[in-house]
Amino acid sequence: MSAVRSRHRAAVVAGIGGALPERVVTNHEIAARLDTSDEWIRTRTGIRERRRVAPGQSTVDLAEEAGRAALGPDGHADAVVLATSTADQLCPATAPQVAARLGLGTVLAFDVNAVCSGFIYALATAAGFIAGGMAERVLVIGADVFTSLVDPDDRTTVPIFGDGGGAVLLRAGEPGERGALGPFDLHSEGELAKLLWVEAGGAAQRVPENPKDRFMVMQGTAVFRQACARMAESSRAVLEEAGWMVGDIDRFVGHQANIRILQATAKQLGMPADAVVSNIDRVGNTSAASIPLALADAVADGTLTPGHRVLLTAFGAGLTWGSTVLTWPELS
Ligand code: UT7
DSSP states (O other), X not given: OEEOOOSSOEEEEEEEEEEOOSEEEEHHHHHTTSSOOHHHHHHHHOOSEEEEOOTTOOXXXXXXXXXXXXXXXXXXXXXXXXXXXXXXXXXXXXXXXXHHHTTOOSOEEEEEOOGGGHHHHHHHHHHHHHHTTSOSEEEEEEEEEGGGTSOTTOTTTTTTBOEEEEEEEEEEEOTTSTTBXXXXXXXXXGGGGGGEEEOSSSTTSSSOSSGGGGXXXXXXXHHHHHHHHHHHHHHXXXXXXXXXXXXXXXXXXXXXXXXXXXXXXXXXXXXXXXXXOOOHHHHOXXXXXXXXXXXXXXXXTTSSOTTOEEEEEEEETTTEEEEEEEEOOOOO
């Protein structure tokens, strides 16, 4: 799909926020328990540490904190779209609980599950609501507790994934203004679903036949190749649709899955290495939270400033992938 380019109303970024659990898990801590090393994890992934929720803390908590930060002190929204594949319950969605905690009243609220691409899918969904006149201000949140899906004994996934939340507030605005999102490029490839897969816990196998079936299994190398190819392809498509050249991009904010994936994709696109925005060393792969958290960190440390032209691209289980562009706005 390449779509959501309204002639009349654009979705404009009006706030940003991130949330991380306090508990830091270092590579050394993982290496003390599993057959791996700090050196292997750093050189193969770029990750030094990640965060993990405290007992009793879950997706709703991270989503609420990130959402509150994006709303700001007097912020309001008339819709909440939460990208997550680790909702607190299988039923209902988590977004209505987030909206209630934020005091937003009876606003429309629902979850979007496109795993690590979820935030881009959620942005496109929100942009569609704004373009269609269904909402004026939409709080778009990406939050995941992937440590709940990772097998604690699996050295191929434990080092990679961490927990976190990130959010942006979107408001209705003009297509040409700073902060306006779009166009979007979104895709899926269900035939390859098993490359990243959780066998049990859903309707197909509610109770795991084997206790390990409730954990995620990843074919790492195949996912790596798909991620580079699909994010590069989607980035090219969205740039063409936007009428932008690769050289126009100041900041490349890709899904933080592996620093080597980000570098390889940027190289394939012909983008300079210093355009790549990354916080993966500190947070690991936080799935749907990854892009808004990277944006929030880049704003906080001054890497991303008003006027920068930004390319967002993500890839995840499903398989799913997608991209969009914007010029970074002034945020109060
Ligand atoms: O969010 C979207 C989805 N996720 C991703 O995009 C992740 C994509 N994949 C990756 O980032 C990489 O494939 C990994 C980081 C998961 C693995 O890196 P790799 O360079 O593809 O390594 P590999 O899987 O080919 O494994 C190389 C070797 C293997 O040993 P042999 O067969 O060569 O003897 C693995 O058994 O490294 C071994 N290995 C490890 N060694 C130490 C795998 N995991 C570890 C580990 N510590 N944690």
